[in-house]
Amino acid sequence: DAGVIQSPRHEVTEMGQEVTLRCKPISGHNSLFWYRQTMMRGLELLIYFNNNVPIDDSGMPEDRFSAKMPNASFSTLKIQPSEPRDSAVYFCASRPLAGEGGEQFFGPGTRLTVL
Amino acid sequence: AQSVSQHNHHVILSEAASLELGCNYSYGGTVNLFWYVQYPGQHLQLLLKYFSGDPLVKGIKGFEAEFIKSKFSFNLRKPSVQWSDTAEYFCAVNSGGGADGLTFGKGTHLIIQP
Numbered sequence: 001d002a003g004v005i006q007s008p009r010h011e012v013t014e015m016g017q018e019v020t021l022r023c024k025p026i027s028g029h030n031s032l033f034w035y036r037q038t039m040m041r042g043l044e045l046l047i048y049f050n051n052n053v054p055i056d057d058s059g060m061p062e063d064r065f066s067a068k069m070p071n072a073s074f075s076t077l078k079i080q081p082s083e084p085r086d087s088a089v090y091f092c093a094s095r096p097l098a099g100e101g102g103e104q105f106f107g108p109g110t111r112l113t114v115l
Numbered sequence: 116a117q118s119v120s121q122h123n124h125h126v127i128l129s130e131a132a133s134l135e136l137g138c139n140y141s142y143g144g145t146v147n148l149f150w151y152v153q154y155p156g157q158h159l160q161l162l163l164k165y166f167s168g169d170p171l172v173k174g175i176k177g178f179e180a181e182f183i184k185s186k187f188s189f190n191l192r193k194p195s196v197q198w199s200d201t202a203e204y205f206c207a208v209n210s211g212g213g214a215d216g217l218t219f220g221k222g223t224h225l226i227i228q229p
Contacts, residue, residue, distance in 0.1 A: 031214065033216050033217075042219055043207075045216035106158045106160075108158045
């Protein structure tokens with residue numbers, strides 16, 4: 001079991017550039033979540049999908065952020081244009097829709113630095 | 116809206132000491148409660164969870180937590196900590212259906228001194 005896979009693990013970019021973060025959920029999981037972790041705000045939910053459909057994107061900070069899930073095994077989080085305040089660790093998590101409760105399985109995260 | 120409060124931001128203990136980390140949540144309906152741990156340089160891992168039933172739940176590595184509904188609390192405990200327990204601990208909640216995203220507390224940075 002490979003777990004949730006995220007790429008890249010580290011990204012350094014300059015302000016104004018487009019950044020794309022990628023996530024592959026655990027096979028068979030049909031809910032996918034994007035979180036952001038910063039020192040100031042802790043862990044925050046950005047958006048989540050059920051069966052590839054966005055359910056709640058109220059945590060997406062601005063229109064510069066967008067997320068897609070074109071199929072059950074792949075999701076992207078895009079920031080365009082990026083700003084220094086977007087620097088954070090971005091986590092992807094997945095869980096099966098069915099089953100008890102809401103345990104989520106987290107990926108290793110992408111550490112984004114915007115200069 | 117849900118919210119989670121962790122009262123201890125930094126805790127320093129010696130090995131073999133007992134641990135209790137506080138967690139209170141704010142939500143009017145049925146909740147699921149979680150404790151996640153993040154070891155240095157690693158991703159979040161589930162320590163334990165409460166969905167229903169026995170309010171005292173046991174997790175991995177000797178951790179346990181007690182759900183007290185009247186106090187809206189879900190405190191994490193361990194009778195004797197080890198140096199390897201040094202990590203960041205997060206309390207989280209989602210609604211009773213379990214399909215929503217998690218609302219996390221700000222985390223508690225635990226340092227165990229040998």
